[in-house]
Amino acid sequence: MRIGIPHLGNAYIMVRAMAARLGAVNGEGLVIPPPMTKKTLDLGVKYSPTEACLPYKLTLGSLIEACELGADTLIQARGTGICRLGYYAKGQEQMLHDLGYDAHFLTLDISHHKFLNMLRLIRSVANGNRARTPLHEIISAFFFGIGKVIALDKIEKVAQKIRAIELEKGAANLVYKEAVKAIDDVFDSKNVKRITKEYIGKLNKLPHNPKADPVKVAIVGEIYVVIEPFANMDIEMELGKLGVEVERTLTLSRWIKYSLFLNYLGISEWREVHKLAEPYLDHDVGGDGWESVGEKVLCARKGYDGVIHLAPFTCMPEIVAQNIMASTKEDIPVLAVACDEQMGREGMLTRVEAFVDLLEFRRRKRDGRKVFSVG
Numbered sequence: 552m553r554i555g556i557p558h559l560g561n562a563y564i565m566v567r568a569m570a571a572r573l574g575a576v577n578g579e580g581l582v583i584p585p586p587m588t589k590k591t592l593d594l595g596v597k598y599s600p601t602e603a604c605l606p607y608k609l610t611l612g613s614l615i616e617a618c619e620l621g622a623d624t625l626i627q628a629r630g631t632g633i634c635r636l637g638y639y640a641k642g643q644e645q646m647l648h649d650l651g652y653d654a655h656f657l658t659l660d661i662s663h664h665k666f667l668n669m670l671r672l673i674r675s676v677a678n679g680n681r682a683r684t685p686l687h688e689i690i691s692a693f694f695f696g697i698g699k700v701i702a703l704d705k706i707e708k709v710a711q712k713i714r715a716i717e718l719e720k721g722a723a724n725l726v727y728k729e730a731v732k733a734i735d736d737v738f739d740s741k742n743v744k745r746i747t748k749e750y751i752g753k754l755n756k757l758p759h760n761p762k763a764d765p766v767k768v769a770i771v772g773e774i775y776v777v778i779e780p781f782a783n784m785d786i787e788m789e790l791g792k793l794g795v796e797v798e799r800t801l802t803l804s805r806w807i808k809y810s811l812f813l814n815y816l817g818i819s820e821w822r823e824v825h826k827l828a829e830p831y832l833d834h835d836v837g838g839d840g841w842e843s844v845g846e847k848v849l850c851a852r853k854g855y856d857g858v859i860h861l862a863p864f865t866c867m868p869e870i871v872a873q874n875i876m877a878s879t880k881e882d883i884p885v886l887a888v889a890c891d892e893q894m895g896r897e898g899m900l901t902r903v904e905a906f907v908d909l910l911e912f913r914r915r916k917r918d919g920r921k922v923f924s925v926g
Contacts, residue, residue, distance in 0.1 A: 554676060555582040555622025555654075557613035558591075560778040560803060561703050564735045565696035566626075571738055572692035573677045573684060582622040584613045587781035591616060596892050598646050604635055604863035605782055605891050606775035611643050618652040625654050626672070630662040633837025634868060666811040669693070697807055699734050702747040704804040706730045709754045711798065714791025715765035718758040724788055726753050765796045766910045767854070771846040772861035773839050773869050776890045777801045783861050783888070784896050786903065790859075793907050798855075800846045801839070824849060831875050840868030844875050851881035856910040858883060859903075864891035884909060 556566055563583050570581045584591075587609060595612030614625050627643060630636040644656045657675065660668045670686075673693060677684040710727040717723050730750035737743055768790060776782040777799060787797045809821060821842050828845030835841050843860060850858050860876065862869030873887050886906040888899065 552624050552676070553580055553582050553622050555584065555614060555617025555620070555625045557610035557617070557627065558584060558587050558779065558781075559610075559775060560780070561700060561731065562803060564703065564731070565700045565803070567735065568699050568738065569673060569692040569696040572695050573673070573688060582617045582620045584616040584620065587613060587779070591781075592892055598650065600642075602865060603642075604866050606773070606779075606863055607635060607639055607642070608892065609775075609779070609782060610639065611646065614643060614647065614654075615650070615652075618647060618654055623654055624657060624676075626657050626659065626676075628661050629658040630660065632662060632835070636661075636838075661810070669811065695740060697804075698740055698743055700807065701804045702734055702743050703731060704802045705747055706734075706750050706754070707802075708798075709751050711787065711791070712796055713754045713757055713759055714788070715794050715796040716759045716761070716763040718760065720792055722757050723754055723791070726750060726757065763794075765794050766856045766907060766914065767796045767798070768857045768859055768907075768910070769846065769850040769853075769855050770797060770799045770859050770861060771801070771843045771850070772859075773843075773863055773866055774801050774806065776861045776863055778803065782863075782890055784894070784899055786859065786861070786888070786899070789900060789903060790907070793904065795907055800842075800850075821845065827852075831879050832872075836868045836871045838866060838868030840872040843869060843872035844879070847876050847879060847883065847885060848881055851883040855883065856914060857906065858885045859906070860885055860887045862887070862889055864889040864893075884913070 554570075556563060567581060567583065591612035592609060593612070594615045595608030595610070598615070599608045599611055610627065614622075614627070617625065625644075625647075627640040628636065629640045640656050640658045644654070647654050657672060659672050670689060670693065674684060674686070674689050677689060707727060710723045713723040727750075730746065730753075733746045733750065734743060737746060770777055770787065778801060780787070787799065790797050824842050824845035826845070827848040828841055832841055832844045843862075847858050847860075858876075860869070860873060862873065876885050876887075884906070886902065888894075888902070
């Protein structure tokens with residue numbers, strides 16, 4: 552069995568960690584496709600329905616690349632509700648078969664009983680490669696993989712703050728990339744903790760302006776385009792270059808915390824966020840639309856200067872959210888960015904720069920400072 556997965560941020564590091572811990576796959580058994588490039592997007596666009604959303608196209612392109620590297624078993628998420636996610640696995644499996652790839656699909660249901668479904672999937676993969684794997688080994692491997700994701704999200708959160716105030720632009724990005732590789736390369740929890748502390752220290756020691764008060768922007772929206780840098784054209788790094796502090800409301804570790812664990816304790820996913828959204832939207836509209844509305848309200852209360860709403864073009868849940876967000880009473884600007892294969896980097900950057908200028912103008916006006924310069 553040669554297992555292939557599509558890219559989603561740093562999720563591949565979690566999968567590789569679990570596989571190595573279990574011994575379920577050897578060096579030849581886990582196929583991690585290359586980082587997403589224009590080739591990935593072109594493959595996905597070529598073989599996807601025109602109306603398919605960007606996450607569908609990118610994951611299809613990534614899975615095709617995994618098959619080209621020899622994967623015969625592919626893992627894809629599926630779900631129920633008002634979102635195209637329910638069609639991903641079936642549609643992509645049929646297309647891959649039409650292209651001549653005899654790949655078997657294993658699906659992960661992320662709509663119900665997420666934690667149990669994930670453990671079952673890990674066990675089926677592990678048992679497909681060797682004798683029956685004890686449950687305690689599966690759980691241990693699972694939490695080790697999660698530990699790596701949590702570590703990377705902690706480091707990235709510090710990087711997001713330092714990017715905005717660093718004196719040498721790009722330094723935080725280099726340290727963060729080193730941290731990703733270092734976390735990926737170790738296979739014991741003690742060293743994961745050590746490396747996390749080490750790289751957070753490196754980031755905080757970078758030359759920066761400790762007195763700076765950067766504009767603060769939250770990024771909300773559909774989980775795939777928020778987490779996958781290629782899908783949003785590295786918008787977080789671009790904002791950092793403009794001196795903006797970014798907080799991404801959706802991270803892999805936060806999704807795992809709420810969806811896999813707190814849900815089983817009777818704490819619903821994003822309960823506070825849903826409550827804040829209720830004056831404008833009191834029910835699930837599919838995908839992450841309900842959360843996007845509530846996050847806007849929460850960001851206003853937290854004192855953020857602005858919100859960037861990322862959504863795949865044609866994503867109905869986020870279209871609903873976008874229209875509601877435009878009419879809420881909270882006085883916080885929202886920039887809506889529709890992500891698809893037609894989005895150009897220069898056009899996106901121009902819009903982001905103009906948005907940051909607006910936020911800086913509003914802050915100067917709020918603080919009573921001069922808002923126009925006289926030449």
